[in-house]
Amino acid sequence: xxxxxxxxxxxxxxxxxxxxxxxxxxxxxxxxxxxxxxxxxxxxxxxxxxxxxxxxxxxxxxxxxxxxxxxxxxxxxxxxxxxxxxxxxxxxxxxxxxxxxxxxxxxxxxxxxxxxxxxxxxxxxxxxxxxxxxxxxxxxxxxxxxxxxxxxxxxxxxxxxxxxxxxxxxxxxxxxxxxxxx
Numbered sequence: 001x002x003x004x005x006x007x008x009x010x011x012x013x014x015x016x017x018x019x020x021x022x023x024x025x026x027x028x029x030x031x032x033x034x035x036x037x038x039x040x041x042x043x044x045x046x047x048x049x050x051x052x053x054x055x056x057x058x059x060x061x062x063x064x065x066x067x068x069x070x071x072x073x074x075x076x077x078x079x080x081x082x083x084x085x086x087x088x089x090x091x092x093x094x095x096x097x098x099x100x101x102x103x104x105x106x107x108x109x110x111x112x113x114x115x116x117x118x119x120x121x122x123x124x125x126x127x128x129x130x131x132x133x134x135x136x137x138x139x140x141x142x143x144x145x146x147x148x149x150x151x152x153x154x155x156x157x158x159x160x161x162x163x164x165x166x167x168x169x170x171x172x173x174x175x176x177x178x179x180x181x182x
Contacts, residue, residue, distance in 0.1 A: 009161075010040035011092055013116045017152070017170040018088075020112045021046060025087030030103060031074055031094035035061045041090070042066040051080065074099065081106050088112040095133050104147050107173045113148060114170050115140060119155060121165035140167040148173050 014037050021027060025046055029038045032050040034057045041048050042064055050061055051070040058069040072080040075096045085108045095117045107113055120136055123129035141153050148171035155167040 008036055010037050011116055013168050013170070014090055014092065014114050015040070017112065017114050018044060018046075020151075020170070020172065021088040026085075027088045027090060028081065028084075028086045028103075028106065030089060030091045032061075032069075033057055033093070035064070035067075035069075037090050037092060038067055038069075039064060046088070049081075049084075049086070086111060088114065091115045091117065093117055095135060100143055104144070104173070109174050110176075111173045112170065113144065113173070115144075116166060116168035119165050119167045121157070125163045125165070135167045138167075140169050144169055144171045149176050 018041065023045065027041050027046045027048045029035070029041065029048055029050045032038050032052045033054065035050055038048045038050040038061055046066065048067050049070060050058065050067055051072050051074065052058055053071065053073055055071045058071055061067050061069040070080060079099075079102050081102070084106055086106055087108055088111055089103055089107055091103070093116070104113070118128050118134050119139070120131065120134045122134055128134060138155065141150060144150060150169060150171045152170045153168070157163070157165050
């Protein structure tokens with residue numbers, strides 16, 4: 001699991017692209033941790049399914065309007081969202097490659113994928129440092145581009161909210177060359 005410890009504010013990347021999600025849309029916050037994005041998205045009127053393996057973290061979401069919290073093993077067992085589809089999927093600070101295809105399948109046509117996580121090079125700054133949890137150069141773009149129109153993609157070193165080496169993408173499922181950045 002990969003998380004920015006103590007991060008309370010929603011990622012600027014998530015906030016930037018949330019305007020692409022249909023008003024009142026259903027959002028999956030996958031590996032939501034303590035729910036910083038879940039809370040922010042719910043405050044904007046989205047209906048959010050927040051899933052994580054950490055039951056204690058999920059308790060922090062109890063009673064938050066428009067939120068359903070799910071405890072699930074994200075890396076083993078049965079895919080908890082079989083047959084479900086979402087208007088948007090948000091993933092930050094988490095990578096488990098075998099589920100990426102299932103995440104894309106769970107995205108509605110025209111749905112928005114907002115994904116931001118660590119890549120090779122991050123080991124210079126601490127955790128995560130295991131290559132199993134670090135994207136290779138351009139990996140996120142390559143895994144998403146066949147199914148989606150990529151609106152924005154970045155990779156490299158950042159200094160805020162803390163020094164890290166990351167990749168991030170905003171993509172819309174399907175191919176629509178007329179889509180524009182917000």
